[in-house]
Amino acid sequence: MKVAKFGGSSVANATQIKKVCDIIRTDLDRKFVVVSAPGKRFKDDIKMTDLLINLGEAYLSETDYESTLIHIEKRFAEIIQDLTLPMSLLEDIRQTILKALHSDVPDNMKMDALKSIGEDSSAKIVSAYLTETDLTSHYVNPKDAGIIVSDEPGNAQILPESFEKLYLLREREGIIVIPGFFGYTIDNKLVTFSRGGSDITGSIIAAGVKAALYENFTDVDSVYTVNPTIVDQPKEIKTLTYKEMRELSYAGFSVFHDEALIPAFKQGIPVAIKNTNNPHLPGTFVIAKKEDKDKCVVGIASDSGFSTLYVSKYLMNRELGFGRKLLEILEDESISFEHAPSGIDDLSVIIRERQFTPAKEAKVIERIKNELHPDTVSLQHGLALIMIVGEGMMNTIGIAQKASTALTSANVNIKMINQGSSDVSMMFGIDADDLKPAIRSLYQVFFEEQQN
Structure with a gap:
């Protein structure tokens, strides 16, 4: 079985979510799906996570937050309507936002709860759409999945006891859709990973269920040898080792969060980086060890x-x-x-x-x-x-x-x-x-x- 993680551009609107569901439908070995918050629909758009941060900051500073809340609701309403899903889903998202805003918790915990709503809502929408297309699908909250993390708001670390709980997900029926980016402490506090942490969740799930492959779907065909905004049409990298990807991610490659592959690396699970818009292309594989050392600079x-x-x-x-x-x-x-x-x-x-x-x-x-x-x-x-x-x-x-x-x-x-x-x-x-x-x-x- 495989774990497929879809980034923000892959769930930015209804059109992209339909592509995600088509990808899942073509290979039902993709039993576990991890999603990010809706990303940018166009160059000057605002990511959903940034909107939620703006909402929280306005609320905490006691300035106008209603306009941002309306913007967030309109964005989710557009996705839900275009997918012809029940509008009760939008009301559920609205109530989740209001509950986070008005919760009696410290400010950092309130911000983590708000930031997580983008991923959480994406997972609910994707699962609902898969069900509408006659696939058996279940939204699973990270708490129920078994993602147990340290009590470090905005910088959570996975705890070892998570992996035994995550392995039990293999026994569940159908496709399991899990929001990325956050987990729960031992005493049930919602805590987020560092920004871009949905990649971390995908890798954690892959390690926990001992997947045969972890697929990370994004908006590029593969990893490139250099930044394509600096060099026009650079060569693609077909195969990388974990250590190479870790160095590249740390030093400015935006495909992965620089901590993302550590759980998969520890379990020796291969990773495929693929494009949601061109899923037929091979992409880039990240593996434990390469045989070909003829060209050492990748x-x-x-x-x-x-x-x-x-x-x-x-x-x-x-x-x-x-x-x-x-x-x-x-x-x-x-x-x-x-x-x-x-x-x-x-x-x-x-x-x-x-x-x-x-x-x-x-x-x-x-x-x-x-x-x-x-x-x-x-x-x-x-x-x-x-x-x-x-x-x-x-x-x-x-x-x-x-x-x-x-x-x-x-x-x-x-x-x-x-x-x-x-x-x-x-x-x-x-x-x-x-x-x-x-x-x-x-x-x-x-x-x-x-x-x-």
Whole structure:
């Protein structure tokens, strides 16, 4: 049996939902279906989850929220009417929203409850439509499915005891439709995963029921070697390993949430990335191990919006606990770091820019000066990271030289290079303004020229 997860673009309107149901109908081994909240119908549209967040923020700030509520109801009404489903379904969704708004719970729990309504409503609609088309289908709430999570609103983690409960879903009749993105704590609090967490739910369900295949349907035909908004018509990737996909997802590939594959990976379940609009195409397979290592570089991922915290102190390497103390200062300010390349007297910490406010930035710098007494401390913004990804890179001669030559030919200055901390990737730090020419030059070297 298979688990099929459908992203926001796949359930954005009635037309897309009909495609979803046709895909399920063509292969009834797709017993478990996980859905996202309705996504964008067109470029400037608003995702349902964003509408629900706007609704919650307006309600909590005691400003006008009725207009957003009406917008949400109209969006669901349009889908339900176009699918000719009973309007009682819309009333059920409305009552769920009102119950979440007026619940007597802390604000973070109220927001999680509201954010979950997009996925929850999608699942109810898809299940109802499958039933209308004479398929046996059941909506199953994550609580009833057995998705037990940690009590971390907006950042839930699956608990090990979930998987035994999830396995029991195999015994249920018909097609099981489960909303993505949220679960319940041991004491029955609704808690969401981090944004994009419907992918996590799909992987959790696949691991729990021990599926033969986890299919992730989205709006692209496959995973591409580079971002297609930077390089026109880049080559497709036919097969990836879990480790390669994890690196690519983390470093800017938008196909998967970067935590999504971990449950499937632990169970050795293969993953197929496919297009709801072209389901006949093979897509990209993510597997545990590849046999073909002739071309070790499979993709080039990139992301911007990073800052570099640079600290220098003579004989830093002899000062016991220096790195720990530095990271504790960041921890005290609720700042997580991405990478920390270091030298004998130098330490750089790569941090997402969005974690800094001017006040927090000044406080961190001041604490480092007062508590660690460095020779130099600075914080630079506007950094972009590029990941060259592929199994076997550590044992392939010339990868770093090719990458450096490509960046030099594009007149891009390398501010940081990190090779060795991962056996499947090589990281470069550059100015964000140089990102597009850097990617195009790297793509030409690794994918348009003959690889050695």
